[in-house]
Amino acid sequence: MDSGEFNKIAGAVLGAFLLFLLLGFFSEQIYGVGHDEVLAYAVEIEGAETAGAETETVDLAALVASADAAAGEKLFKQCSACHKMEEGANAVGPYLWGVVGRDIAAASGFSYSEALSSKDGVWDLEHLSAFLENPKGYAPGTKMAYGGMKKPQDRVNLIAWLNEADGSPIELAAAPAETATDAAEAAGAAAETAGEQAATAAETATEAVSEAAGAAAGAVVEAAGEAAEAVQGAAETAVAAATGAFADASAEDGAKVFNKCKACHTLEQGKNRVGPYLWGVVGRPVASAEGFSYSDALKGVGGEWTAAQLDAFLADPKGFAPGNKMSFAGVKDAEDRADLIVYLNEADGSPAPLE
Numbered sequence: 384m385d386s387g388e389f390n391k392i393a394g395a396v397l398g399a400f401l402l403f404l405l406l407g408f409f410s411e412q413i414y415g416v417g418h419d420e421v422l423a424y425a426v427e428i429e430g431a432e433t434a435g436a437e438t439e440t441v442d443l444a445a446l447v448a449s450a451d452a453a454a455g456e457k458l459f460k461q462c463s464a465c466h467k468m469e470e471g472a473n474a475v476g477p478y479l480w481g482v483v484g485r486d487i488a489a490a491s492g493f494s495y496s497e498a499l500s501s502k503d504g505v506w507d508l509e510h511l512s513a514f515l516e517n518p519k520g521y522a523p524g525t526k527m528a529y530g531g532m533k534k535p536q537d538r539v540n541l542i543a544w545l546n547e548a549d550g551s552p553i554e555l556a557a558a559p560a561e562t563a564t565d566a567a568e569a570a571g572a573a574a575e576t577a578g579e580q581a582a583t584a585a586e587t588a589t590e591a592v593s594e595a596a597g598a599a600a601g602a603v604v605e606a607a608g609e610a611a612e613a614v615q616g617a618a619e620t621a622v623a624a625a626t627g628a629f630a631d632a633s634a635e636d637g638a639k640v641f642n643k644c645k646a647c648h649t650l651e652q653g654k655n656r657v658g659p660y661l662w663g664v665v666g667r668p669v670a671s672a673e674g675f676s677y678s679d680a681l682k683g684v685g686g687e688w689t690a691a692q693l694d695a696f697l698a699d700p701k702g703f704a705p706g707n708k709m710s711f712a713g714v715k716d717a718e719d720r721a722d723l724i725v726y727l728n729e730a731d732g733s734p735a736p737l738e
């Protein structure tokens with residue numbers, strides 16, 4: 384072939400290619416939908432640059448006041464090629480049921496671009512409007528191949544419809560002045576209620592205190608005397624317990640110490656021997672094992688087997704409750720007692736806190 388013919392063929396091929404590109408470009412602009420995802424993507428980036436250049440501020444809240452959801456429903460035709468208004472129904476794009484107020488990139492089962500999935504926040508009026516106006520400008524790299532909806536009122540109409548379509552619309556935008564007044568009113572009312580409540584509470588408290596004070600004063604004096612005595616006694620015997628000996632105590636070592644008790648005690652609930660069963664003894668009321676017949680001396684102790692009480696008893700059984708029938712000399716070593724008490728405490732599977 385001569386070079387003239389070659390040029391013609393080359394020209395025809397190039398022309399066809401250009402036409403193909405242009406068709407792609409125009410179909411994109413006219414329908415807002417690419418017939419081929421890859422091509423649509425490439426073309427969209429150019430479109431985005433022009434669109435991104437226009438920045439205007441729009442009072443969206445004012446537009447919401449005159450929003451027309453029915454008009455918005457018609458506009459949704461521009462989206463329905465890729466989006467369904469049905470929960471869970473992802474298509475080319477994620478389902479839009481409930482999208483207003485939904486977290487960005489949160490439709491379950493949809494695989495979002497990094498551009499959207501890396502965004503925080505919620506699809507509120509402002510974000511939706513910005514995204515729909517210029518998807519590529521709002522989220523560069525998004526795979527939503529849609530040119531954008533330029534008219535603010537169109538966007539607000541569409542958002543109003545998206546908001547209502549799921550049957551549970553959220554507040555898109557409240558007139559700011561109204562909100563402020565409402566808030567101020569509410570705050571005022573709350574303050575009043577709080578004030579009233581405080582006054583009532585104070586009155587009640589005052590009454591209660593003066594009543595209680597009279598009754599308590601006598602009791603306190605008595606109790607104080609007893610307490611002083613008790614403290615003195617406890618201080619002598621419960622040193623091991625009080626000095627935090629339990630922190631270092633070992634239940635394992637305690638199990639060995641318990642060998643000294645086994646002749647007379649079991650750790651099984653209900654199984655009394657010479658002595659009462661010791662299952663759950665830590666925190667148990669003194670002299671309360673069912674079926675065991677205690678001495679009056681032990682019954683007279685009262686209270687519960689706290690760690691400190693046990694420590695005192697085990698250090699010197701006869702001294703602690705003179706006349707009790709446990710014929711056991713006691714465990715003299717404080718560390719052994721602490722180990723033993725931790726062991727007893729844990730043996731029932733529900734240890735009480737030891738202090």
Ligand code: HEC
Nearest residue numbers: 461462465475476487488489495496499525526527528529
């Ligand atoms: C050509 C297909 C296509 C068209 C047309 C389209 N979208 Fe999308 N849309 C997508 C894809 C794909 C995504 C996911 C984007 C991403 O992951 O980057 C998306 C994402 C979205 C999101 C984000 C949802 C979310 O869960 O975070 C919203 C909102 C949205 N589109 C609304 C619309 C609306 C409203 C229209 C119509 C005006 C529309 N889209 C038109 C494909 C489309």
Ligand code: HEC
Nearest residue numbers: 643644647657658659669670671677678681707708709711
């Ligand atoms: C020789 C038998 C004997 C030995 C050994 C013995 N105990 Fe006892 N223990 C008794 C008897 C009997 C009583 C009941 C005392 C009473 O009612 O006066 C008792 C009572 C107790 C009580 C009070 C329980 C309650 O229900 O109030 C505890 C706690 C106790 N023993 C722990 C021990 C521990 C721990 C050891 C080992 C370090 C031990 N005992 C060793 C016979 C023994």
